[in-house]
Amino acid sequence: xxxxxxxxxxxxxxxxxxxxxxxxxxxxxxxxxxxxxxxxxxxxxxxxxxxxxxxxxxxxxxxxxxxxxxxxxxxxxxxxxxxxxxxxxxxxxxxxxxxxxxxxxxxxxxxxxxxxxxxxxxxxxxxxxxxxxxxxxxxxxxxxxxxxxxxxxxxxxxxxxxxxxxxxxxxxxxxxxxxxxxxxxxxxxxxxxxxxxxxxxxxxxxxxxxxxxxxxxxxxxxxxxxxxxxxxxxxxxxxxxxxxxxxxxxxxxxxxxxxxxxxxxxxxxxxxxxxxxxxxxxxxxxxxxxxxxxxxxxxxxxxxxxxxxxxxxxxxxxxxxxxxxxxxxxxxxxxxxxxxxxxxxxxxxxxxxxxxxxxxxxxxxxxxxxxxxxxxxxxxxxxxxxxxxxxxxxxxxxxxxxxxxxxxxxxxxxxxxxxxxxxxxxxxxxxxxxxxxxxxxxxxxxxxxxxxxxxxxxxxxxxxxxxxxxxxxxxxxxxxxxxxxxxxxxxxxxxxxxxxxxxxxxxxxxxxxxxxxxxxxxxxxxxxxxxxxxxxxxxxxxxxxxxxxxxxxxxxxxxxxxxxxxxxxxxxxxxxxxxxxxxxxxxxxx
Amino acid sequence: xxxxxxxxxxxxxxxxxxxxxxxxxxxxxxxxxxxxxxxxxxxxxxxxxxxxxxxxxxxxxxxxxxxxxxxxxxxxxxxxxxxxxxxxxxxxxxxxxxxxxxxxxxxxxxxxxxxxxxxxxxxxxxxxxxxxxxxxxxxxxxxxxxxxxxxxxxxxxxxxxxxxxxxxxxxxxxxxxxxxxxxxxxxxxxxxxxxxxxxxxxxxxxxxxxxxxxxxxxxxxxxxxxxxxxxxxxxxxxxxxxxxxxxxxxxxxxxxxxxxxxxxxx
Numbered sequence: 001x002x003x004x005x006x007x008x009x010x011x012x013x014x015x016x017x018x019x020x021x022x023x024x025x026x027x028x029x030x031x032x033x034x035x036x037x038x039x040x041x042x043x044x045x046x047x048x049x050x051x052x053x054x055x056x057x058x059x060x061x062x063x064x065x066x067x068x069x070x071x072x073x074x075x076x077x078x079x080x081x082x083x084x085x086x087x088x089x090x091x092x093x094x095x096x097x098x099x100x101x102x103x104x105x106x107x108x109x110x111x112x113x114x115x116x117x118x119x120x121x122x123x124x125x126x127x128x129x130x131x132x133x134x135x136x137x138x139x140x141x142x143x144x145x146x147x148x149x150x151x152x153x154x155x156x157x158x159x160x161x162x163x164x165x166x167x168x169x170x171x172x173x174x175x176x177x178x179x180x181x182x183x184x185x186x187x188x189x190x191x192x193x194x195x196x197x198x199x200x201x202x203x204x205x206x207x208x209x210x211x212x213x214x215x216x217x218x219x220x221x222x223x224x225x226x227x228x229x230x231x232x233x234x235x236x237x238x239x240x241x242x243x244x245x246x247x248x249x250x251x252x253x254x255x256x257x258x259x260x261x262x263x264x265x266x267x268x269x270x271x272x273x274x275x276x277x278x279x280x281x282x283x284x285x286x287x288x289x290x291x292x293x294x295x296x297x298x299x300x301x302x303x304x305x306x307x308x309x310x311x312x313x314x315x316x317x318x319x320x321x322x323x324x325x326x327x328x329x330x331x332x333x334x335x336x337x338x339x340x341x342x343x344x345x346x347x348x349x350x351x352x353x354x355x356x357x358x359x360x361x362x363x364x365x366x367x368x369x370x371x372x373x374x375x376x377x378x379x380x381x382x383x384x385x386x387x388x389x390x391x392x393x394x395x396x397x398x399x400x401x402x403x404x405x406x407x408x409x410x411x412x413x414x415x416x417x418x419x420x421x422x423x424x425x426x427x428x429x430x431x432x433x434x435x436x437x438x439x440x441x442x443x444x445x446x447x448x449x450x451x452x453x454x455x456x457x458x459x460x461x462x463x464x465x466x467x468x469x470x471x472x473x474x475x476x477x478x479x480x481x482x483x484x485x486x487x488x489x490x491x492x493x494x495x496x497x498x499x500x501x502x503x504x505x506x507x508x509x510x511x512x513x514x515x516x517x518x519x520x521x522x523x524x525x526x527x528x529x530x531x532x533x534x535x536x537x538x539x540x541x542x543x544x545x546x547x548x549x550x551x552x553x554x555x556x557x558x559x560x561x562x563x564x565x566x567x568x569x570x571x572x573x574x575x576x577x578x579x580x581x582x583x584x585x586x587x588x589x590x
Numbered sequence: 591x592x593x594x595x596x597x598x599x600x601x602x603x604x605x606x607x608x609x610x611x612x613x614x615x616x617x618x619x620x621x622x623x624x625x626x627x628x629x630x631x632x633x634x635x636x637x638x639x640x641x642x643x644x645x646x647x648x649x650x651x652x653x654x655x656x657x658x659x660x661x662x663x664x665x666x667x668x669x670x671x672x673x674x675x676x677x678x679x680x681x682x683x684x685x686x687x688x689x690x691x692x693x694x695x696x697x698x699x700x701x702x703x704x705x706x707x708x709x710x711x712x713x714x715x716x717x718x719x720x721x722x723x724x725x726x727x728x729x730x731x732x733x734x735x736x737x738x739x740x741x742x743x744x745x746x747x748x749x750x751x752x753x754x755x756x757x758x759x760x761x762x763x764x765x766x767x768x769x770x771x772x773x774x775x776x777x778x779x780x781x782x783x784x785x786x787x788x789x790x791x792x793x794x795x796x797x798x799x800x801x802x803x804x805x806x807x808x809x810x811x812x813x814x815x816x817x818x819x820x821x822x823x824x825x826x827x828x829x830x831x832x833x834x835x836x837x838x839x840x841x842x843x844x845x846x847x848x849x850x851x852x853x854x855x856x
Contacts, residue, residue: 015693017692017693025687028687029676029679032679032683037678122640122670122674123674125659126663127663127688128660128661128691128692303639303642304642307640307642311600311601311641311644312601312602
């Protein structure tokens with residue numbers, strides 16, 4: 001028994017599947033899984049599906065309208081067709097170049113988790129499947145997962161452009177192949193990057209990936225600053241556009257796929273079929289080449305990289321007591337000890353799971369970046385009404401972020417206690433105490449960052465003190481109300497079978513929580529924003545027909561009424577779901 | 591049928607398997623025993639091609655697993671300790687996929703699937719989605735999937751976890767029958783009574799090194815405890831392996847003098 005077999009005694013491997021058989025098997029696998037998922041979604045999660053479709057359609061339609069309006073604006077602002085075409089080409093090129101970078105990273109991240117961290121690949125690697133076939137299977141899934149955002153954002157831009165210039169039918173016909181072929185380019189680059197990273201530097205993969213991300217972000221910021229710094233002359237005028245185009249010249253890189261895409265589609269819009277087809281052929285051939293290169297890389301590196309990654313010593317993580325935990329237990333004496341301990345437990349679970357907080361850190365980081373730049377955009381527009389509107393929009397955005405946070409992390413908390421209820425259930429703790437602890441945890445965790453963010457935004461916008469106070473009150477009301485809704489609904493509609501918080505959040509209860517939270521945010525913001533708007537109208541800062549009417553003059557009445565109503569609404573949104581949740585949680589059998 | 595040639599596997603600075611040399615002929619039912627972190631799962635992962643040895647080579651049916659993973663995988667039926675199933679496939683669809691990947695033609699595929707369905711009594715839930723299966727049902731399906739292509743080597747990591755007594759009996763009978771038919775069965779288990787009952791040969795791995803390799807009677811003889819069951823023998827043999835005393839006794843070769851016990855991935 002050893003490696004050397006003679007001709008008379010050949011090893012018996014059995015019949016290995018051909019490439020066609022393998023391909024068919026994987027196609028059937030994907031088809032069957034997709035079919036079951038669709039069937040289940042239509043029969044069990046129709047509400048969520050309808051909601052997602054509706055919201056996506058609204059978003060898509062809104063974007064189409066926005067971009068169409070933008071292109072119409074360009075048409076009127078830049079009458080010279082050559083300059084206008086240059087501007088559109090540069091804008092499309094920049095837009096798709098940014099999306100390309102994002103797609104590279106998103107597909108690399110998705111492929112990393114699906115190739116190296118999923119149990120499916122461990123199973124597939126023990127079958128006699130070709131390594132590149134396994135990669136291709138996961139790669140195609142990654143392309144689909146990472147490209148929906150691209151399609152959702154990219155398709156309305158391109159459709160709007162076609163409609164605004166009354167492009168021929170040919171433009172709309174070549175749009176899908178252009179986009180699909182284009183998606184393959186960054187996805188394949190992301191795949192190759194992911195494979196080579198784990199193959200060559202398995203131990204330092206995170207560091208290298210972070211450096212690459214930091215460099216990309218740095219370049220993006222540099223480009224952004226160079227564009228956002230005020231050019232001479234009035235904004236959105238012909239000279240302004242011409243100067244902007246001058247600044248964009250450096251991005252006129254003809255070797256970049258985003259340039260091919262924008263040029264190909266512009267040619268199609270002009271009716272230049274042959275030129276457009278040339279660019280399409282260029283993108284398709286490069287997509288095929290990169291896909292093949294990715295497969296070739298996978299065949300040579302994937303198994304070795306997988307083994308190398310598995311072979312890394314798993315570092316033992318030591319639990320450390322953080323000052324915050326100590327502070328809560330020691331100094332928050334106004335709360336019963338059991339509630340303090342439960343809050344610290346939830347805080348530790350949340351803190352020690354990066355998946356839980358990393359995406360929100362990114363969101364909040366982006367918001368901080370946006371808020372810190374709000375003043376830059378408003379610098380030239382000394383328009384109090386506009387500032388007021390932007391400040392309330394910021395409150396709404398923070399509210400929506402909080403509702404997502406509550407749906408994703410707070411709503412599933414009660415369901416997740418199901419599997420560990422043998423701990424809490426056997427302790428001398430009233431069930432209400434458990435829910436109170438989660439409510440306080442959620443409300444505090446929401447209140448602190450949202451209040452700070454809104455304070456930052458208001459300071460940047462230089463809003464007046466009463467408005468600032470009103471915003472802070474709104475933040476408190478939003479945090480408390482959203483926490484009440486999430487904890488109450490989480491206890492009323494638990495999913496005790498599911499272990500994944502994201503799946504619990506994606507179910508019926510989570511979707512309902514998101515809808516109710518959104519309605520709540522809209523109502524609260526309207527109740528506090530409208531009186532302020534009336535105030536500005538009354539003082540002549542904004543034009544509003546209602547301001548001159550009898551009712552419009554009673555600003556303080558409106559303000560008081562709006563504030564009282566918003567407080568009442570917040571109380572209702574907090575108490576009603578919590579009472580319902582308490583009742584359901586008391587009766588719940590685990 | 592299976593050959594480990596001086597195989598060592600490290601995780602960072604720690605040695606999980608140290609200089610393992612082992613040969614299994616066809617038709618042998620082999621049980622690998624050892625405390626937690628002894629290196630059993632690492633050994634199995636190297637055998638099925640998920641991990642590459644840091645040094646040394648693993649052969650299955652004469653085929654170097656690291657160099658020719660597809661050919662080696664075609665000879666192996668693998669039942670992991672935490673088996674993977676596609677939630678959104680039925681048992682039938684899962685077996686069909688595995689059979690297709692094993693290169694079985696349509697007629698053989700149908701016949702083999704029918705055979706395994708009958709053998710593991712899968713009929714009652716075969717067309718349900720696997721997400722609705724209990725752990726025991728999943729384990730039986732995975733057994734069926736591993737045996738579809740009549741592998742020359744059967745590798746099993748903790749085979750009896752979650753199985754009810756009837757299924758345990760069935761699994762033991764299947765393993766014995768397969769071994770009698772010429773399949774080399776490589777099994778890792780903590781259930782000493784089962785190893786004692788069905789294994790032809792035992793290997794006790796401790797801290798990545800072979801502490802003992804041979805039959806039960808040889809172990810009884812070595813420890814001078816005739817007619818003693820495997821449990822006290824195993825406890826005696828691995829008494830130093832808890833990190834409380836000195837280095838373990840060693841009958842197999844090793845590369846380093848101070849291997850530390852570690853838990854391999856998975």
